[in-house]
Amino acid sequence: MSEPEILLISLSPIHRDSRVLRQLSVVAEFGRVTTVGYGPAPDGASEHIQVPEHLKTLPQDLPGVARLALRRWRSAELAAPAVRWTIRALEGRRFDAVVANEARILALADHVAHGAPVWADMHEWAPEERTHVLSWRLLVAPLMDHLCRVYLPRSTRVTAVGGRIAELYRERYGVSARVMRNSSRWQDLSPSDVLDDEVRLVHSGAAVPGRNLELMIDTVLSLPERFSLDLYLVPANDGGQYMRALTDRAAGVSRVNFHEPVPPAELPSTLNQYDLGVFWIEPFNTNARLTLPNKLFDFVQGRLGVAVGPSEEMEPIVRGHGLGPVSEGFTVAECAASLESITAEDLRRWKAASDDASRELSFEHDAEVAREIMRAMLAS
Incomplete structure (x- = not known):
């Protein structure tokens, strides 16, 4: 009996997309996986269809924008250049199951599935992905709502990153969404030593405007000299403009250091040398809030x-596991107040708690959700 043929679509650079890479590692246990996305073939793919980098994932040319402005959702569903290219690349192909990442490709997944079961991994709350951007809020958000309303009920399985976002999908679209967190694989590490006179803060992630990474820099600058901050940031698709603004903000400050981004698999061992991971994000939209x-x-x-x-x-996770301090709010003063009295003993206690929680908060738990989904889809 031949292996199941599985299609996994993510219009992202899959080779460095942490969530999709972990998803792929489980999906590959169940058959031969063809991936579709930007960039080179990711580890675990049997075949990779590389979407040309210049092709956009939304209908952004003049006819496409006109469709959005005129609310012609049906004609806009498959109008994005990357979507049209993918349809041509998959012409004549048939698969036993399709894994679709994020709302913008729901219509594409339904189109190329030809009746095969579809797992829609929605990641975050699609209708408000970038509502802090006016053009996105006016033109794209209604399309995302349309895609969710039409295609999520057709999907065999739906997942989201957290319980409250899963509940939003249930409330608005009537679908039973399961939670598959953005958890990392378990790492065989131990807490590093703590220094009595230093607190080494670290942050890793994307340098995306709107996340107010300036808050971390300003907070550290307001704290005593024993506090330092190291940043491992992936530049946004803005030509490095936001990254330059951040480095300018910390110019000449030896306590704030910028580093090249680290591959996802290597990140925990890189972070291990620090004391406290920091992430304060104001609830400027639903995805930031949740x-x-x-x-x-x-x-x-x-x-x-x-x-x-x-x-x-x-x-709730930080408090429940005793992992560290929670600020009262998101101002520089409130964030600084949550850190300024930290002692070496506090750091040792928090790092030990992180060690104790490392298996429960690892991908090994969330991988079983993906396995259950794949078993159900292929059985159907």
Whole structure:
């Protein structure tokens, strides 16, 4: 009997997309996987169809924008250049199951599935992905809502990164969404030594405008000399403009250091040399309010303490496991107040708690959700 043929689509650079790489590692246990996305073939793919980098994932040319402005959702569903190219690349192909990442490709996945079961991994809350950008809010958000409303009920399985976002999908679109967190693989690490007169803060992630990474820099600058901050940032698709703004903000300050981004698999061991992973993100939209990001789990696998704000999904995990301090709000003064009295003993206690929680908060738990989904889809 031949292996099942599985199609996994993510219009992202899959080879460095942490969530999709972990997803792929499980999907590959069940058959021969053809991936579709930007960049080179990711580890675990049997075949990779590389989408040309210049092709956009939304209908951004003049006819496409006209479709969005006129609310012609049906004609806009498959209008994005990357989507049209993928349809041509998959012409004549048939698969036993399709894995679709994020709302913008739901219509594409339904189109190329030809009736095969579809797993829609929605990641975050699609209707408000970038609503802080006016053009996105006016033109694209209604399309995302349309795609979810039409295609999520047709999907065999739906997943999201956290419980509150899964509940939003249930409330608005009537689908039973399961939670598959952005957890990291378990790492065989131990907490690193703590220094009595230093607190080594670290943050890793994307340098994306709107996330207010300036807050971390300003907070450290307001703290005593014993606090330092190291940043491992992936530049945004803005030509490095935001990254330059951040480095300019910290220019001449030896306590704030910028580093090249680290591959996802190597990140926990890199983070291990620090004391406290920090991430304060103001609730400027639904996804920011309900964020449960990779970095929190990376911090845990690096055996760090974790410092966050009063974020709805992160705070219960940090408090529940005793991982670190939670600020009262998201101002520089409030974030600094949560850190300024930290002692070496606090850091040792938080890092030990992170070590204790490392297996429970690892991908090994969330991988079983993916396995159950794949078994159900292929059985159907």
